[in-house]
Amino acid sequence: MIASAPVNVPTLTAPIDEPVAGNYFVAAYPPFSAWDSAQVPALHEALAQPAPAAPLGLYVHLPFCQKKCDYCYYLSYIAQPAAVVDRYLDAVVREMELYAAQPGVKGRPVSFAYFGGGTPSTLSSAQVRRLGDGLRRALAWDNVKEVTFECAPRSVRHEFLESLREVGVTRVSMGVQSFDNELLKLNGRVHLAEDVSRAYSMIREVDFGWVNLDLMCGLLGETEEKWRESIRRIIELEPDSVTIYQTEIPHNTQLYRDLTSGALPALPLSWDIKRARLDQGFRELERAGYTVVSAYNAVKDPQRHRFLYQDYLWRGADMLGLGVAAFGYFGGVHFQNQATIKHYEAAVEQGKLPVTRAFKLSIHDQLVREFILQLKLGEVPIAPFQERFGLNIVVQFYATLRMFANEGWITVSDEAVRLTRRGLLRVDRLLPRFYDSRFQDVRYT
Ligand SMILES: C[S@@+](CC[C@H](N)C(=O)[O-])C[C@H]1O[C@@H](n2cnc3c(N)ncnc32)[C@H](O)[C@@H]1O
Ligand code: SF4
Structure with missing residues (x-):
């Protein structure tokens, strides 16, 4: 159950759409689009x-x-x-x-x-x-x-x-x-x-x-x-x-x-x-x-x-993405390379980094990114986020955590946010609910 609940948060239910087609796996945050x-x-x-x-x-x-x-x-x-x-x-x-x-x-x-x-x-x-x-x-x-x-x-x-x-x-x-x-x-x-x-x-x-x-x-x-x-x-x-x-x-x-x-x-x-x-x-x-x-x-x-x-990657390490369409993360900036070999090679042969799109994450975006990626591990300890970002993830995500706790997908203790097995089996379906409102319901790619 959720400990240390802020007051006045409405109880929400969690209808989750399950389209037959489209992407399920969340590889990056914010979404590529x-x-x-x-x-x-x-x-x-x-x-x-x-x-x-x-x-x-x-x-x-x-x-x-x-x-x-x-x-x-x-x-x-x-x-x-x-x-x-x-x-x-x-x-x-x-x-x-x-x-x-x-x-x-x-x-x-x-x-x-x-x-x-x-x-x-x-x-x-x-x-x-x-x-x-x-x-x-x-x-x-x-x-x-x-x-x-x-x-x-x-x-x-x-x-x-x-x-x-x-x-x-x-x-x-x-x-x-x-x-x-x-x-x-x-x-x-x-x-x-x-x-x-x-x-x-x-x-x-x-x-x-x-x-x-x-x-x-x-x-x-x-x-x-x-x-x-x-x-x-x-x-x-x-x-x-x-x-x-x-x-x-x-x-x-x-x-x-x-x-x-x-x-x-x-x-x-x-x-x-x-x-x-x-x-x-x-x-x-x-x-x-x-x-x-x-x-x-x-x-x-x-x-x-x-x-x-x-x-490493899910805790904020740098990663250079090399090759066509590869994506990377460096100094809080997400980036992706040219999407065809022709364009990729042309850029590199001119001595230019072949990067075609990027996103600079705010500190808050970085917190959301690391939280949702680490949720895929089934357990996110609270203290490292407090130390790194000076924020309590339970307070940050209270409404969504409570909604998912009501569904039996998540539990929260003083130490960690944990997914139940039922939650773990659908984790990529849950993650978009933690996105900043700017990225709710946007296209994935
Ligand atoms: C790049 S492939 C691995 C190496 C090699 N190309 C292969 O397929 O054996 C990465 C993995 O993504 C998974 N994969 C690919 N398309 C998928 C899809 N539509 N849904 C779920 N998993 C998928 C497969 O399990 C695959 O092994
Ligand atoms: S990368 Fe190639 S071999 Fe692997 S799943 Fe895709 S098409 Fe098949």
Whole structure:
């Protein structure tokens, strides 16, 4: 129950719209639609300041895939020749060099890095080495604590994994999505369940310290039986962590186009069913010894496997977003790169940072950002916010917290705001209610 309640706050109820289509996952605050080109100079100003003490991370977007999956909303280019990829990697290294020359970045060690996609494992070993070497030449990596590299099952090769070790990858994350071949095909996935077993054995032969596997619940055509089987198979593999995403149907996907044209071979599952499946998956993982550490992740050993990318970024660390459409956060400014390779490369080749839109957060915006992102972890301690911002988050968000407490989604004690399991399963649906009134009901992208 909520402690230390301010008086005169009306009791609200919480009708939450649940559209079948559109984005669910909240990746940033304020929403992307509030970012604009007029605020790009704020990033340049932040970069021109002397280096702050905050940890520095990198997100590197590698936008290449073998084939587009029907549900996927990430920017990716399909089956590109090696020369196109080489040229892109050169631009990424050049972009890193441009940042490394800025006073706010110069000489700072990289604390964490994330190579995401697209499918980064479609690169060749030589391309991985070239990228890794180029980035390390620009900025010191010696003290890097975590380097994640995303893979898809079909593109995992032994020699390639060795090259990942050489460039310092500590965490491999592979997209499995399902172990049911019929479901994989129905959702436009290029791999089959047997590719997962083959790739996973190869990954385990190399010592990465942390192997994460992604699953999606609520894929088109999923039945309870198929979902249970996927959970059973993933537990059998004993990965260090499992990430489960509830399937979204964003407007820029094939799934959405098929939905609107009436061409879908099955009805999309309701959010109630997706939440029930996620809950069931989490329970099975807990029975197998895993601990649920966020709305998406269960880990085998929470002490050993703390996801630093999240830990740092969600507590205000700086992160340079490199590559086409990548987004980053620096000195309280959110920013995003050009959305096509053509425009991205053109900017970098002219020696310009390829940033196209930005948003400078006020101190209050930063408080909201860190609060909502940390809520995804299921628990937000009150004291660090009091220390950092001089404000009590319970007082700040009182009306919304009370509304969600009434629904049984949240509890509040003197120490922390905690989501119940029911709250955790729908957390991204709840977060917009904490947004500043300027950003309520705005478009997400
Ligand atoms: C960039 S992909 C991971 C690497 C690789 N491209 C792959 O798909 O195996 C990141 C993850 O996002 C998740 N994802 C993609 N589209 C999604 C959607 N519409 N709804 C929920 N999760 C989605 C998938 O689980 C996927 O593994
Ligand atoms: S889910 Fe992964 S493999 Fe499929 S299109 Fe998206 S990025 Fe590429």
